[in-house]
Amino acid sequence: MPDVEVRKRLVTVEEIFHEGGPAAAAPLKRGAVLAVVHNPFAGRYVEDIAGFMEDLKPLGLAMATDLVAALGGRAGAIEGYGKGAIVGAAGELEHGALWHVPGGYAMREVLGGAKAIVPSTKKVGGPGTRLDVPVTHVNASYVRSHFDAMEVGVPDGPKADELVLVLVMTTGARVHARVGGLKASEIKGEDGLR
Template identity: 75%
Template sequence: MPQVDIRKRLISVEEIFHEGGPRANKPLRRVVGLAVIKNPFAGRYVEEITPFMEDLRPLGLDLARDMVKALGGDRSIVEGYGKGIIVGAAGELEHGALWHAPGGYAMREVLGDTKAIVPSSKKVGGLGARLDVPVTHVNASYVRSHFDSIEVGLPDGPRADEMLVALVMTTGARIHNRAGGLKASEIKGEDGLR
C-alpha cells in the first residue's frame, strides 16, 4: 500500500472557563489533532483497502502524542476522547472507516490503560466541510458528564482526492455539567461502559 501523503496538520487547544454560569476553578481543555492526507483510493473502486489501516497507524500515534504534548505532556489528565474523518468528494464513506482502528488504537496506546471504545463519526464532504466528533469518557462510555462533541474542519480541505482525519481529547467533564447519571468517581472500570 502507498505511504500516507500528508498535506497539512493542525494541533489546536481550546480552554473553556464558563458557559454562562460561574467561572470554573480549572478550565476544561479540549485538544484537536487534524491531518489532511491524500486518499489513495479517490476516483476509483478498489476492493481490498484494509492494508491502508496499517499505513495510517503511525499518523494516529504521532497525532495522539502531539496532542498530549499540547496539553503539557501529562497523559493522565485526559478524561475524554473521540475520532472522526471527512472523506473528500472523490472518495467513498468506506474509505473513512479505515481510520477507526488506527485512530482509536493510537489514542488508547498513547493514553495507557483506557477501557471505553473511542466514539467516532465520518462523512463525505467538500472543501471546508465540518464534522461533529463525539466524545465520551476514556474508561466508561456511560459517564454522562463527559458526553460532548467537538466540531472539526479546515477551510481548504479535504480536496476531492483527500481525507481529513481527526482525533480529539478533553481534560474533563462539560463545564457546568448537571444532567445526572454515572459520575466519573463511580466508574467500576470493568467493561468500558460503567
C-alpha cells in the same frame, strides 16, 4: 499499500472557563489534531482497502502524542476522547472508516490503555466541511458528564482526493455538567461502559 502522504496538520485547543454559570477553578480544555492526507483510493472502487489501516498507525500514534502535548503533556489528565474523518468528494464513506483502528487504538495506547470504545463519526464533503466529533469518557462510555463534541474542519480540505483524519481529547467533563448519571468517580473499569 501506498505510503501515507500528509499535506498538512492542524492542532487546536479550546479553553472553556464557563458556559454562562460560575467560572471553573480550572478551565476545561478540548483539543483536536487534524491531518490532511492523500486518499489513495479516490476516484475508483478498490475492493481490498483494509491494509491501509496498518499504514496509518504511525500517523495515529504521532497525532495522539502531539495532542496530549498540546493539552499539557500529561496523559493522565485526559478524560475524554473521540475521532472522526472527512472524506473528499472523490472518495467514499468507507475510506473514512479506515481511521477506526489506527486513530482509536493510538489514543488508547498513548493514554495508557483507556478502556472505553472511542466514539466516531465520518462524512463525505468538500473543502471547509465541518465535522462534529463525539466525545465520551476514556474509561467508561456511560459517564454522562463527559458526553460532548468538538466541531472541527480545515479551510482548504479535504480536496476531492484527500481525507481529513481527526483525533479529539478533553481534560474533563462539560464545564457545568449537572444532569446526573454515572459519575467518573463511580467507574468500575470492567467493560469500558461503566
